[in-house]
Amino acid sequence: MYNHDNTHETPDTRTRSLPFWMRAAGTALAGEMNRTLAAEGLDRRDWAVLDVLAGEREIPGLAERVQRGGKRVRSLAARGWAVERDGAWTITEDGRRERDRIHGLVSGVRDRVRDAVTEADYATTLASLEVIAHELGWDESSPRRFGPRGRHGFGRGFGHGHGCGPRFGEHPHRGEHPHRGEHPHRGERAFERGFTAGFAAGRNAA
DSSP: OBBBTTOOOOOGGGGGHHHHHHHHHHHHHHHHHHHHHHTTTOOHHHHHHHHHHHTOOHHHHHHHHHTTOOOHHHHHTTEEEEEEETEEEEOOHHHHHHHHHHHHHHHHHHHEEEHHHHOOOOOOHHHHHHHHHHHHTOOTTTTOOSTTTTOOOOOOTTSSSSSSSSSSSSTTTEEEEETTEEEEEHHHGGGGSSSSHHHHHHHHOO
16 A cells, blocks of 8 residues: 555555454464474474374375375385385384474464464454354365365365465565455455465464
């Protein structure tokens, strides 16, 4: 936004919409998760595979893919975290120990999210978003996808496709004109990618 003197003005945060803050929060959470895992030489897909090998998470279709091997499983095996025995891939003792250690780091990100606001405000935020989702037609039978290639996808941005928050690295201003505010259609579509799923991703990954 520019004033008559052609100088830049910071937008009043009170005028920004719910879709904007859903994107911003989801992007920030995804970025922090990425940085935490990258420091361990992992990404979100590696972490999901390790969790599945450890029996700590169920993602439809992923267990079957893990048992086929593949570069991510073999990369974990090269670290000594996974091993193939009798035709089945499983986590090793070292892998379990490292998984539990990294779990603590990921949990720290989740705790930062929870500690950023009061328990009452956090509960109110989740409850409000749930009401909005139901009002717009969401229910427990609605599809939940895990990547841009669909329910069982391993596509770019795994864990942050439709229904799982903004894609990694997506800028919170994406879909907004710098002088005119948010694009109306992108703002409407942001709900299903946004804030609720961003918090859920933090809890589920931990």
